[in-house]
Amino acid sequence: MALNGKTAVVTGAALGIGRAITEILVKNGAKVKRKFSNFKTTEEEREMEVRVSSEMKNKKLTVILYFQAALQTTADTFGGIDIVCNNAGILNEGEWEKTVSINLLGVIRVTYLVLKHMNKLSGGRGGVVVNTASMAGLGPFLTCPAYSATKHGVVGFTRSMALASIVSDYGIHFNAVCPGFVQTDLMYNIPNNLGQFSHLADIEKEMVEKMGTIHPSVVAECVLELVTDERKNGDHLLVKSNQKSYVTFPEVL
Ligand SMILES: NC(=O)C1=CN([C@@H]2O[C@H](COP(=O)(O)OP(=O)(O)OC[C@H]3O[C@@H](n4cnc5c(N)ncnc54)[C@H](O)[C@@H]3O)[C@@H](O)[C@H]2O)C=CC1
Numbered sequence: 271m272a273l274n275g276k277t278a279v280v281t282g283a284a285l286g287i288g289r290a291i292t293e294i295l296v297k298n299g300a301k302v303k304r305k306f307s308n309f310k311t312t313e314e315e316r317e318m319e320v321r322v323s324s325e326m327k328n329k330k331l332t333v334i335l336y337f338q339a340a341l342q343t344t345a346d347t348f349g350g351i352d353i354v355c356n357n358a359g360i361l362n363e364g365e366w367e368k369t370v371s372i373n374l375l376g377v378i379r380v381t382y383l384v385l386k387h388m389n390k391l392s393g394g395r396g397g398v399v400v401n402t403a404s405m406a407g408l409g410p411f412l413t414c415p416a417y418s419a420t421k422h423g424v425v426g427f428t429r430s431m432a433l434a435s436i437v438s439d440y441g442i443h444f445n446a447v448c449p450g451f452v453q454t455d456l457m458y459n460i461p462n463n464l465g466q467f468s469h470l471a472d473i474e475k476e477m478v479e480k481m482g483t484i485h486p487s488v489v490a491e492c493v494l495e496l497v498t499d500e501r502k503n504g505d506h507l508l509v510k511s512n513q514k515s516y517v518t519f520p521e522v523l
């Protein structure tokens with residue numbers, strides 16, 4: 271997919287990997303809508319959230335409504351949505367339910383919301399969804415079990431959506447990037463966010479030292495590959511500090 275004139279939605283675009291993804295997509299010609307945050311970033315949004323939630327008495331519905339409205343505005347403004355990067359995520363074993371809500375439920379929720387804008391069966395143009403999973407979604411991650419579970423969930427969801435899209439003829443490709451340790455705020459704050467596994471902080475530190483770290487721009491280049499290579503669907507790009515490789519999953523049938 272050539273990016274000129276294409277419309278991209280990036281979640282978690284303000285910092286780290288999401289910021290790098292946004293920068294490389296814009297550099298390659300895409301229009302990027304990035305202020306998609308479940309956190310209200312302006313007083314007006316906060317007021318709207320309070321107003322709607324006082325009517326709806328349901329904050330989660332408010333956030334979805336806000337996001338849904340923002341997606342609709344984007345689709346109306348740019349004539350559709352071509353690329354979605356589900357990148358927003360946190361790591362906090364002390365608040366593991368919030369981690370599950372954002373990292374896994376958030377990816378599923380956004381995917382299902384954008385599906386109606388992108389899928390060819392409902393008038394969309396098709397396109398590509400790239401989810402930010404993790405190396406911790408491909409194997410055990412003893413210092414962060416709940417976080418690892420969310421990323422395993424993102425991997426399973428991505429692979430399943432890729433197949434569902436083929437069979438349903440949505441015209442949408444679903445891929446994921448699986449980085450190791452990336453030089454962002456999330457990584458540097460890990461020792462403070464291990465919750466009941468804080469006694470394992472030294473092990474996590476040793477893993478970082480052994481595996482090395484990756485600059486966010488390297489991850490963004492991998493996302494660009496997954497966005498632009500139309501042969502990729504259901505593909506997972508593992509990004510280590512010294513190499514990148516496509517994951518081969520065991521055949522289960
Ligand atoms: N840093 C690392 O070592 C690795 C990070 N990842 C994943 O990469 C993604 C981005 O993480 P980083 O850039 O490292 O972290 P970061 O903390 O630098 O940036 C995360 C971004 O997501 C946003 N965000 C968090 N919760 C949100 C919500 N509920 N709604 C909207 N936006 C939200 C934050 O505001 C921030 O802009 C995450 O999904 C993370 O799990 C994957 C592998 C390695």
Ligand SMILES: CCCCCC(=O)CC\C=C/C=C/C=C/[C@@H](O)[C@@H](O)CCCC(=O)O
Pocket residue numbers: 361403404405406408409410411413414417449450451452456457460474508
């Ligand atoms: C707690 C740190 C989380 C920061 C954000 C991340 O997602 C970083 C993930 C970094 C490392 C994860 C390592 C996992 C290692 C094992 O699961 C190993 O089995 C993975 C095998 C991957 C492969 O080589 O195929």
